[in-house]
Amino acid sequence: MSRWPFRRILLALVALWLVTSIYIVPADQQAVETRFGKVVGPRVMPGIHLSLPWPIDRVTRLKVQQLQRLVVGGDLSDGVLGRTQPLVSQFLTGDQNIIHMRVVVQYWVGVPADYLFQAQDVAKAVGAAVEAELARRISRRGVDAILTTEKAAIQEEVREAAQKRINEYRSGVLISTVNIEAVTPPPEAADAFRDVASARADAARIVNEAEGYAGDVIPKARGQAQQALEAAAAYKQRKINEALGDAARFTQVAAEYERASAVNGRRLYIETMEQILPRIKKLIVDKSGNLDLTIIRKGSEPRNPQ
Amino acid sequence: MKLTETHYRAAAAVGVLVFLWLTFFTVKETEFVLVTQFGKPVRTITDAGLHLKWFFQTANYFDRRLRIYNPRPSEFLSRDKKNLVIESYVAWKIQDPKRFIETVGDAAAAEMRLHDIVWSGLAAALGTHDLEGMVSTSPEKIQAQQVLDDLTGATDRAALAQYGIQVIDVRIKRLNLPEQNKQSVYARMRAERERIARQYRAEGEEQALRIRADADRQKEEILSVAYKTAEKTKGEGDAESTRIYSQAYSRNPRFYKLVRTLESYKKIFDDKTTVILSSDSELLKIMMRGESGVQ
Numbered sequence: 001m002s003r004w005p006f007r008r009i010l011l012a013l014v015a016l017w018l019v020t021s022i023y024i025v026p027a028d029q030q031a032v033e034t035r036f037g038k039v040v041g042p043r044v045m046p047g048i049h050l051s052l053p054w055p056i057d058r059v060t061r062l063k064v065q066q067l068q069r070l071v072v073g074g075d076l077s078d079g080v081l082g083r084t085q086p087l088v089s090q091f092l093t094g095d096q097n098i099i100h101m102r103v104v105v106q107y108w109v110g111v112p113a114d115y116l117f118q119a120q121d122v123a124k125a126v127g128a129a130v131e132a133e134l135a136r137r138i139s140r141r142g143v144d145a146i147l148t149t150e151k152a153a154i155q156e157e158v159r160e161a162a163q164k165r166i167n168e169y170r171s172g173v174l175i176s177t178v179n180i181e182a183v184t185p186p187p188e189a190a191d192a193f194r195d196v197a198s199a200r201a202d203a204a205r206i207v208n209e210a211e212g213y214a215g216d217v218i219p220k221a222r223g224q225a226q227q228a229l230e231a232a233a234a235y236k237q238r239k240i241n242e243a244l245g246d247a248a249r250f251t252q253v254a255a256e257y258e259r260a261s262a263v264n265g266r267r268l269y270i271e272t273m274e275q276i277l278p279r280i281k282k283l284i285v286d287k288s289g290n291l292d293l294t295i296i297r298k299g300s301e302p303r304n305p306q
Numbered sequence: 307m308k309l310t311e312t313h314y315r316a317a318a319a320v321g322v323l324v325f326l327w328l329t330f331f332t333v334k335e336t337e338f339v340l341v342t343q344f345g346k347p348v349r350t351i352t353d354a355g356l357h358l359k360w361f362f363q364t365a366n367y368f369d370r371r372l373r374i375y376n377p378r379p380s381e382f383l384s385r386d387k388k389n390l391v392i393e394s395y396v397a398w399k400i401q402d403p404k405r406f407i408e409t410v411g412d413a414a415a416a417e418m419r420l421h422d423i424v425w426s427g428l429a430a431a432l433g434t435h436d437l438e439g440m441v442s443t444s445p446e447k448i449q450a451q452q453v454l455d456d457l458t459g460a461t462d463r464a465a466l467a468q469y470g471i472q473v474i475d476v477r478i479k480r481l482n483l484p485e486q487n488k489q490s491v492y493a494r495m496r497a498e499r500e501r502i503a504r505q506y507r508a509e510g511e512e513q514a515l516r517i518r519a520d521a522d523r524q525k526e527e528i529l530s531v532a533y534k535t536a537e538k539t540k541g542e543g544d545a546e547s548t549r550i551y552s553q554a555y556s557r558n559p560r561f562y563k564l565v566r567t568l569e570s571y572k573k574i575f576d577d578k579t580t581v582i583l584s585s586d587s588e589l590l591k592i593m594m595r596g597e598s599g600v601q
Contacts (some may be wrong), residue, residue: 012448034334034435036354036355036356037332037334037335037354038354038356039335039357040334052443080522081461090480090482092441092481092482093441094441094454096441096483096491097491097495100486100493114435118371119371119372119373119374120369120371120372122372125372129477130375131479131480132395132477132479135479136450136451136478137482139440139450139481140441141443142443145559155501165475165477168395168475169372169374169474169475185495186492187494189486189496189499192495192496192499192500192503193499195499195500195503196466196503199503199507200506202506203507203511206510207514208519210515210518211512212433213518213521214520214524217521217522218525218528220525220529221524221525222528224528224532226530228533229539232537232538232539232540233539236540236542236546238545239542239546239547240546240550243549243551244550246550246551246554247554247555250555250558250562251557251563253565254557257561258351258558262441268565269568271570272571275572276575277581278391279576280577280579280580280581281579281580281581283580283582283583284583284584284585285583285584285585297428
């Protein structure tokens with residue numbers, strides 16, 4: 001009779017023990033199941049699962065979708081604090097310039113079993129692989145290319161090559177992005193680099209100004225040319241019309257003249273004389289007398305001494 | 307009597323448990339186990355799971371995972387006598403626990419050995435390559451990959467044979483110049499930038515001048531072409547009017563001569579002109595002689 005509570009306790013304990021064989025993997029996780037240390041379930045998907053009870057089977061859950069970050073060329077806090085660590089961030093370029101870089105790597109778990117069991121320090125392995133590939137890419141490019149056009153290409157090449165490398169290490173990691181967060185010339189030469197940028201801007205500016213000048217001068221010239229052409233056409237038309245008018249008038253008058261040329265000739269002559277003679281000084285001399293030319297001077301003296 | 311029997315059973319159960327504890331052992335995926343008997347290695351277990359040994363044998367656990375070892379950055383001299391600071395890493399793991407325990411024992415000691423192999427390997431490699439073999443903008447000159455692949459192979463062979471270590475990778479993490487060389491590099495970089503800046507400005511100037519000169523040329527061309535055409539047009543007008551006049555005048559040359567001469571008199575004679583008229587001039591004949599002056 002006294003054995004009853006003991007047995008019940010024992011049964012309860014056994015039941016409790018058996019319950020440890022049921023486990024749940026949450027939706028954002030995957031799990032690895034090991035039996036006596038050996039992997040029997042390398043990738044257990046979310047849900048309720050059954051295993052052998054503890055400690056025969058053990059379950060390790062991993063947040064596989066959670067991106068993990070690491071920084072090459074500084075710390076995670078550098079970006080936030082705006083800090084640089086010269087020695088950590090210096091890279092040597094192909095044209096033997098020194099530049100500073102900070103690269104952020106994001107990765108997640110690709111193969112849970114490998115991630116858990118194949119490398120002692122996965123972050124360190126990923127960081128080393130990325131850094132090696134980055135240094136290699138930098139060491140074969142010129143500083144201008146790195147600072148301007150090649151950034152995206154470097155990121156992609158490094159991601160690809162580093163992924164290949166960590167696959168060799170079987171660290172079970174998928175690199176999501178390799179992002180060059182900062183790439184700057186060394187502070188010791190920064191102003192010279194800035195001057196190059198402003199030189200480029202200066203060049204663009206004076207070219208723009210010249211284009212502005214051309215845009216101003218050429219249309220104006222075209223306008224002037226058009227103006228000259230129009231004026232010439234007008235001149236031509238005017239000359240011809242005037243000539244036609246003059247000629248028509250002349251021809252008509254000439255026809256009348258021909259009809260009585262003596263009278264008309266005289267009339268024209270006298271009319272002209274009437275117009276001319278009132279304006280001018282006249283000395284009338286007799287045909288027979290000798291001409292004393294001094295009268296010309298006397299006549300003109302009072303009005304116009306010469 | 308009853309109590310004693312229970313004691314025996316309990317003792318037996320404990321004994322069995324202890325025996326099982328000593329006989330069974332688990333090997334994790336991250337481990338190798340070297341089973342030793344009185345200190346002497348007898349067996350290496352590389353499979354994870356539950357294993358058996360004799361109770362008098364001992365299980366020695368080794369971390370079989372990949373490790374990353376970062377030797378301190380070291381300065382090397384290239385064939386063309388240039389200094390280069392190289393920071394490398396070695397990816398390695400224990401491959402043969404028996405050899406490993408016999409020769410190096412622990413990770414720190416292993417890394418010291420690896421350091422020596424890698425350092426001398428790099429020094430030898432650098433000694434046979436120019437700096438351009440490591441750092442260059444012309445990819446065909448760069449030998450770094452080949453050097454490192456060779457170094458990885460050589461290190462792996464040496465480490466495996468001697469220490470039971472597998473070397474998966476030897477890579478250069480960072481290339482840099484020694485501190486004392488950096489100032490001159492910065493000076494060179496500055497000079498280079500200044501040259502580039504000057505070049506940009508000069509090229510801008512060049513282009514601007516070209517654009518302005520082209521604009522001026524176009525302007526002159528447009529204006530001169532217009533002048534040419536305009537003068538030609540004017541000439542046509544002049545020619546045409548001349549033709550019209552001559553056509554009209556040549557039909558009545560006498561009248562033209564009269565009219566034109568009288569016309570010119572009006573212009574020639576002004577109030578400064580003095581005319582001496584003879585009394586028997588055509589105009590005055592009548593005045594002097596009366597009716598008889600009329601012919």
